Amino acid sequence: MASVRYFLWIFIVLLLPHNQTSQSLDATWWALGLESSFNQYEALRNPDVLIFGTQQMCTQLPGLSPGQRKLCNLYSDHMGPIGEGAKVGIEECQYQFRDQRWNCSTSDQESVFGRVMRIASREAAFTHAISAAGVINSISRNCREGSLQTCGCSRASRPDDLPKEWIWGGCGDNVEYGYQFSKNFVDIREKDSTPQKGSSESKRIKMNLHNNEAGRRAIYAKTDIQCKCHGVSGSCSLTTCWLQLPPFRVIGSYLKEKYDGASKVRVNKKGKMDIFEKRFNRPSEEDLVYLQQSPNYCLSNEETGSLGTKGRECNKTSIGTDGCDLMCCGRGYNSYRVEVVERCNCKFKWCCYVKCKRCKLTKDVYICK
Known part of the structure; x- marks a missing residue:
C-alpha cells in the first residue's frame, strides 16, 4: 500500500504545472484553501510518503513565500491542515459577509480575494484575521x-x-502548538519582506501582523474547558476535563464584531500605530485595525478590484444590508419568478429516519441592475 501512495505522489508532482514557481505580486498562501489547489498538497498529509520529491512539491504549491516554502519542507504533513484552515477561513468570510456589498468573493486563483486586498481596508483586516484563525x-x-x-x-x-x-x-x-505554528507560518510571509522604513509597504506589514495576531487571539478568547461525567447507570462518580476549541462559526461571528468596531490607525515616525480619533481608546491586540477607507463596492472597478453588486440577489422586504435598496446602491432591480424543488411534508418514520416529499414551489427572485 505504501508503494502505491509513493507512485501516486510522484504522479501528482509530475503533473503539476512548472510555471507556478514565479508568483505574482498578489499571490498568497490563501490559495491553498481553493478547491483547485487541494489535490496538489493532499499527498503531503500522509506520513508514509517518502521524503523524495517533497521539496519539489513545496516549490509548486501556490502562493508560498520563501520562508513558508522552507517550513513546508520541514513540516510537509502540516500543509494539508494549513490548506484546510485557509479553506474554512474563506468559507467563514463568505458566510459572515453573505449579505454585504463586499461578499468575500474568490475572484482569482492567486490572490484569492482579488486586487481589492491591495487596499489596507477593514475588509483586508478581517481576511488576515480569519485566515490566521483558520490555521490555528x-x-x-x-x-x-x-x-x-x-x-x-x-x-x-x-x-x-x-x-x-x-x-x-x-x-x-x-x-498552544497551533498558535505557535500559525504565528510562524502566517507571519513569516510579512517578515520575508524588507521594505524601506516608513514606506507604505512597511506600514501595511505592521497592519497585517497586528490583524494576524488578532485572529489568533480570537481562538484563545473562545477556547473553553469541556468536562464529561463517567459512572455506572448515569452516575457522575468521575469527571474528566480538557481544553476544546469552539465551532469555527463562533470565531467568525466574534471577528465580524471586531470588524464592525475596527479602528482606523496610522503609523507614526517611530513605527507605532496611533489612532486618528483621540477620543477613542487605542486598539488592543484583540482588535482589528486598518489604514485606508474601503473602496466603493457598488460598482465594478478593475483598478481597485471591486466586483460591484450588479447581478447580486437581494431581499425586497429587508431594510438591512441585504435589502434591494442598499445592495443595489439605488440602481434598482429586476424581478424574476422561478420554480424550485424543495423537500416538504417531512415525517419521522420508526425507526429511525425522516421521509420527505419533493414539492415544486414558485419563488420570486430579485436581482440588482
Missing part, C-alpha cells in the same frame, strides 16, 4: 487527532478553579 484552528485539531508527527494532545496547565476531585488530562485541542 486546523493545526490544533489535527494535533489532537494524532495527524501530525510533531504534536499531540494539549499540554495546557490544569486550571486553578477546577475542583480537586475532577481529572484534568482528557485529549484536548493543542491550541
Whole structure:
C-alpha cells in the first residue's frame, strides 16, 4: 500500500504545472484553501510518503513565500491542515459577509480575494484575521487527532478553579502548538519582506501582523474547558476535563464584531500605530485595525478590484444590508419568478429516519441592475 501512495505522489508532482514557481505580486498562501489547489498538497498529509520529491512539491504549491516554502519542507504533513484552515477561513468570510456589498468573493486563483486586498481596508483586516484563525484552528485539531508527527494532545496547565476531585488530562485541542505554528507560518510571509522604513509597504506589514495576531487571539478568547461525567447507570462518580476549541462559526461571528468596531490607525515616525480619533481608546491586540477607507463596492472597478453588486440577489422586504435598496446602491432591480424543488411534508418514520416529499414551489427572485 505504501508503494502505491509513493507512485501516486510522484504522479501528482509530475503533473503539476512548472510555471507556478514565479508568483505574482498578489499571490498568497490563501490559495491553498481553493478547491483547485487541494489535490496538489493532499499527498503531503500522509506520513508514509517518502521524503523524495517533497521539496519539489513545496516549490509548486501556490502562493508560498520563501520562508513558508522552507517550513513546508520541514513540516510537509502540516500543509494539508494549513490548506484546510485557509479553506474554512474563506468559507467563514463568505458566510459572515453573505449579505454585504463586499461578499468575500474568490475572484482569482492567486490572490484569492482579488486586487481589492491591495487596499489596507477593514475588509483586508478581517481576511488576515480569519485566515490566521483558520490555521490555528486546523493545526490544533489535527494535533489532537494524532495527524501530525510533531504534536499531540494539549499540554495546557490544569486550571486553578477546577475542583480537586475532577481529572484534568482528557485529549484536548493543542491550541498552544497551533498558535505557535500559525504565528510562524502566517507571519513569516510579512517578515520575508524588507521594505524601506516608513514606506507604505512597511506600514501595511505592521497592519497585517497586528490583524494576524488578532485572529489568533480570537481562538484563545473562545477556547473553553469541556468536562464529561463517567459512572455506572448515569452516575457522575468521575469527571474528566480538557481544553476544546469552539465551532469555527463562533470565531467568525466574534471577528465580524471586531470588524464592525475596527479602528482606523496610522503609523507614526517611530513605527507605532496611533489612532486618528483621540477620543477613542487605542486598539488592543484583540482588535482589528486598518489604514485606508474601503473602496466603493457598488460598482465594478478593475483598478481597485471591486466586483460591484450588479447581478447580486437581494431581499425586497429587508431594510438591512441585504435589502434591494442598499445592495443595489439605488440602481434598482429586476424581478424574476422561478420554480424550485424543495423537500416538504417531512415525517419521522420508526425507526429511525425522516421521509420527505419533493414539492415544486414558485419563488420570486430579485436581482440588482
